[in-house]
Amino acid sequence: MNDLLNLLIGLAMGLNLVALGTSRLPSLIRVAALQGMMLGIMPLVIEHEWRVMVLVIAVATVIMKGIVIPALLHRAMRTANIDRDLNPLIGFLPSLLLGAAGMIGAVVLASWLPLLPEHRESLLVAGSLASVFTGLLLLIGRSKAISQVCGYLILENGIYLFGLLLIHSTPLLVEGGILLDLTVAVFVTGIIVDRIQRAFDSLDTRRLTVLRE
Numbered sequence: 001m002n003d004l005l006n007l008l009i010g011l012a013m014g015l016n017l018v019a020l021g022t023s024r025l026p027s028l029i030r031v032a033a034l035q036g037m038m039l040g041i042m043p044l045v046i047e048h049e050w051r052v053m054v055l056v057i058a059v060a061t062v063i064m065k066g067i068v069i070p071a072l073l074h075r076a077m078r079t080a081n082i083d084r085d086l087n088p089l090i091g092f093l094p095s096l097l098l099g100a101a102g103m104i105g106a107v108v109l110a111s112w113l114p115l116l117p118e119h120r121e122s123l124l125v126a127g128s129l130a131s132v133f134t135g136l137l138l139l140i141g142r143s144k145a146i147s148q149v150c151g152y153l154i155l156e157n158g159i160y161l162f163g164l165l166l167i168h169s170t171p172l173l174v175e176g177g178i179l180l181d182l183t184v185a186v187f188v189t190g191i192i193v194d195r196i197q198r199a200f201d202s203l204d205t206r207r208l209t210v211l212r213e
Contacts, residue, residue: 036065
């Protein structure tokens with residue numbers, strides 16, 4: 001079971017590097033969607049006996065992160081008529097190098113933490129820290145609003161992954177709450193993206209610095 005879980009987490013960590021290295025918004029959205037779907041099925045891999053709550057959260061996560069939210073982002077991208085983030089605040093190569101360094105640092109830090117024996121052999125903590133760091137890099141280093149939303153999605157994936165450490169001791173109500181918050185946040189962000197596009201004819205969030213009261 002740990003081997004399959006570590007394989008999924010390893011693939012999710014690899015997708016972090018793909019997200020940092022691409023300038024194409026459709027590819028970035030697909031990466032966030034695929035990573036979200038992979039994380040959605042992880043509770044079913046971890047649990048020995050599938051509870052109703054675990055099944056509900058897994059299905060809801062896969063549908064929302066893998067289908068609904070990416071569809072909303074694709075719609076916003078088509079409305080704005082953009083498909084690339086060509087002027088990031090942090091270049092793609094530096095972002096990729098920082099992401100790789102953060103992944104290595106996450107693995108080292110996870111090995112130092114006083115984890116339970118059942119978690120020492122898994123990459124849950126390392127994958128969580130790496131995803132949070134990747135999300136922060138995208139939020140800080142990209143200039144397009146849609147890229148930043150994808151960064152927020154990947155960051156939340158890291159939080160979700162960390163929450164799986166408690167799957168045996170607590171129900172996944174917290175994860176359900178995070179998923180709801182995420183959905184609301186993406187809807188609100190979609191509205192903001194539309195307003196930015198109408199006001200500036202661009203989704204470059206640096207344009208917001210010219211606003212004055």
